[in-house]
Amino acid sequence: MSAEATGQAVDPALHLELSAFLFREARLLDEGRFEDWLALLAEDIAYEMPLTLTRERSESERVHDPRMGYFSENIHSLRTRVARLRTDYAWAEDPPTRTRHLLSNLEARELEDGRYEVRSAFVVYASRGNQTGWDQFVGGRRDTIERVEEGLLLTRRLLLLDQAMLGANSISIFL
Amino acid sequence: MSVESTHDYEALVRPEEGEVSRRIFADPEVHAEELERIFARSWLFVAHASEIPSAGDYVTRLSGTDPVVVTRTEDDQIRVFHNSCRHRGMQVCRVDRGNTAHFRCPYHGWTYKNDGRLIGVPAHKYAYGELDRSRLGLLEPPHVRVLHGLVFVNWDPDAPSLEDYLGDMLWYLEILFARTEQGIEVVGSPQRSLTAMNWKLGADNFSGDGYHVAMTHRHALELELFGGGTMLGHTIVCEGGHTVRFQNFPPQIPLPHHLALPDEVMESMRRTLDPDQLDAIDAITVMHGNVFPNFSFVDAIFTTTGDPDIPPVSFQNIRLWQPASADETELWSWVTMAKETPDWWRDASLETFVRSHGIAGTFDQDDIEVWTNITAANRGPIARRQTFNYEIGLRNPRPDPDWIGPGTAYAADYNEANQRAFYSTWRGYMQSRTGVKA
Ligand code: FES
Ligand SMILES: [Fe+2]
Numbered sequence: 070m071s072a073e074a075t076g077q078a079v080d081p082a083l084h085l086e087l088s089a090f091l092f093r094e095a096r097l098l099d100e101g102r103f104e105d106w107l108a109l110l111a112e113d114i115a116y117e118m119p120l121t122l123t124r125e126r127s128e129s130e131r132v133h134d135p136r137m138g139y140f141s142e143n144i145h146s147l148r149t150r151v152a153r154l155r156t157d158y159a160w161a162e163d164p165p166t167r168t169r170h171l172l173s174n175l176e177a178r179e180l181e182d183g184r185y186e187v188r189s190a191f192v193v194y195a196s197r198g199n200q201t202g203w204d205q206f207v208g209g210r211r212d213t214i215e216r217v218e219e220g221l222l223l224t225r226r227l228l229l230l231d232q233a234m235l236g237a238n239s240i241s242i243f244l
Numbered sequence: 245m246s247v248e249s250t251h252d253y254e255a256l257v258r259p260e261e262g263e264v265s266r267r268i269f270a271d272p273e274v275h276a277e278e279l280e281r282i283f284a285r286s287w288l289f290v291a292h293a294s295e296i297p298s299a300g301d302y303v304t305r306l307s308g309t310d311p312v313v314v315t316r317t318e319d320d321q322i323r324v325f326h327n328s329c330r331h332r333g334m335q336v337c338r339v340d341r342g343n344t345a346h347f348r349c350p351y352h353g354w355t356y357k358n359d360g361r362l363i364g365v366p367a368h369k370y371a372y373g374e375l376d377r378s379r380l381g382l383l384e385p386p387h388v389r390v391l392h393g394l395v396f397v398n399w400d401p402d403a404p405s406l407e408d409y410l411g412d413m414l415w416y417l418e419i420l421f422a423r424t425e426q427g428i429e430v431v432g433s434p435q436r437s438l439t440a441m442n443w444k445l446g447a448d449n450f451s452g453d454g455y456h457v458a459m460t461h462r463h464a465l466e467l468e469l470f471g472g473g474t475m476l477g478h479t480i481v482c483e484g485g486h487t488v489r490f491q492n493f494p495p496q497i498p499l500p501h502h503l504a505l506p507d508e509v510m511e512s513m514r515r516t517l518d519p520d521q522l523d524a525i526d527a528i529t530v531m532h533g534n535v536f537p538n539f540s541f542v543d544a545i546f547t548t549t550g551d552p553d554i555p556p557v558s559f560q561n562i563r564l565w566q567p568a569s570a571d572e573t574e575l576w577s578w579v580t581m582a583k584e585t586p587d588w589w590r591d592a593s594l595e596t597f598v599r600s601h602g603i604a605g606t607f608d609q610d611d612i613e614v615w616t617n618i619t620a621a622n623r624g625p626i627a628r629r630q631t632f633n634y635e636i637g638l639r640n641p642r643p644d645p646d647w648i649g650p651g652t653a654y655a656a657d658y659n660e661a662n663q664r665a666f667y668s669t670w671r672g673y674m675q676s677r678t679g680v681k682a
Contacts, residue, residue: 137431138598235603
């Protein structure tokens with residue numbers, strides 16, 4: 070998972086287009102527009118977040134569990150998660166968590182198959198109920214984006230969380 | 245050592261009347277006494293043998309709140325040690341897992357082999373002249389027992405054997421963990437989160453709460469991910485506070501049998517389990533329970549997760565409710581499956597778990613929302629004077645003398661006999677003044 074992406078860094082115009090796509094995607098999540106968010110995902114999307122482990126430096130290649138994760142999603146399970154939020158019984162998200170997805174350190178490259186890879190750092194603040202503290206989800210992200218007729222679509226999201234022991238009670242939001 | 249209690253547990257915990265004080269879920273003193281009286285004297289699950297398959301492998305875990313390291317030695321023995329140097333207490337291992345022949349303490353450099361022996365003391369002669377290293381190995385619990393791959397420890401020298409401690413519960417644990425010839429294995433590492441809840445709320449729920457499913461997990465009914473409440477089931481109380489709940493589907497509903505386990509597993513299972521054990525999981529939607537105090541399990545079938553790519557499968561999940569403080573619990577959650585399981589079924593089972601019962605799963609989110617909110621509501625002095633209600637099945641117990649397994653069985657999907665057994669056992673430990681001998 071640590072291999073450097075091959076391919077060329079994209080030109081500034083494309084960089085701006087890709088970042089605008091990701092910023093909009095983040096805003097749709099923060100605004101609770103989950104159906105609009107789903108429309109930005111490719112039918113074959115892989116949305117994954119492996120476990121993070123505390124390991125010795127000599128084992129730092131194996132910090133992320135290759136088998137177990139907090140998310141192992143495809144388009145169907147993401148649609149189910151959104152449909153759940155629209156029932157009256159998604160107790161963990163009703164009242165909804167107020168989220169703020171911050172995205173930074175974007176590096177975009179073109180992959181050999183014509184898709185784009187954007188690596189970034191994310192900080193998601195999640196404010197729940199009347200608690201004064203935030204749940205914070207911080208890590209690195211590797212997104213793969215493809216161009217289709219209608220525009221850009223997310224085809225892969227790999228979330229590499231920095232925390233090994235989650236400080237949040239659970240994860241009831243999209244990252 | 246004995247700890248004088250300021251609490252009258254006889255008055256606080258009255259499961260026979262369906263009442264348990266909310267104080268025991270909130271009071272830091274009660275929590276401190278639980279660590280001494282329950283966790284330092286019970287058999288505690290720490291790891292599964294498959295997590296450390298090769299010589300030198302280790303994982304770090306907790307027993308109660310004490311850090312331990314679980315190792316596999318060069319001669320293939322599983323050993324468990326207090327993860328703390330005998331010189332001044334530094335943790336000798338500070339990562340989740342790895343492989344090593346020895347642990348070197350970062351403070352002054354005492355070095356221990358992975359069988360616990362102290363093998364290196366810097367400037368030994370100059371500093372000590374004489375030092376009897378043989379009595380300064382890593383501290384080891386007096387009892388470590390590996391049963392069907394499950395590694396348990398007990399810090400009480402006078403503890404009963406694990407088999408005696410589990411008693412009738414063994415029959416049920418075999419269904420889960422000794423169902424095939426090759427046994428089960430853990431997939432990957434455990435999920436972990438520090439949840440703002442008292443540990444007993446998790447154990448209480450897993451011990452046998454069928455009553456919450458239709459409301460806490462109602463989204464799944466709305467989305468037709470599973471059918472309405474079948475109202476068929478059994479709750480089983482084993483001596484020692486260990487409990488199980490089975491939920492059955494009615495015969496007219498054509499759901500897959502035996503948890504939709506794949507042929508490779510079924511074939512081995514038929515040769516391994518006895519016919520009654522096979523029968524017990526023939527027509528169930530879920531089997532879950534709790535081994536006192538904090539080791540829970542669930543084996544559940546999902547006919548659909550809403551994902552047409554996934555056939556009906558089940559998943560097996562084991563958990564620890566680690567008692568970090570009165571209002572904090574480290575939730576540790578593993579997936580296990582039979583070693584015979586084919587790859588396609590492994591993937592489907594793992595995904596079904598992650599999406600539903602993982603820490604980001606659609607079921608666990610809502611359970612955890614409930615348990616953390618209860619814990620917040622327990623903080624006030626008014627709440628602590630109140631009790632929780634455990635009256636389901638108290639006046640209509642529906643005993644089932646024909647049940648095919650051991651223990652005391654009730655033919656009821658909704659029943660709180662299991663929780664009552666849990667708290668009655670809890671009270672027994674808490675009333676006993678004898679803690680671990682110093
Ligand atoms: S504390 Fe370990 S060597 Fe001193
Ligand atoms: Fe639940």
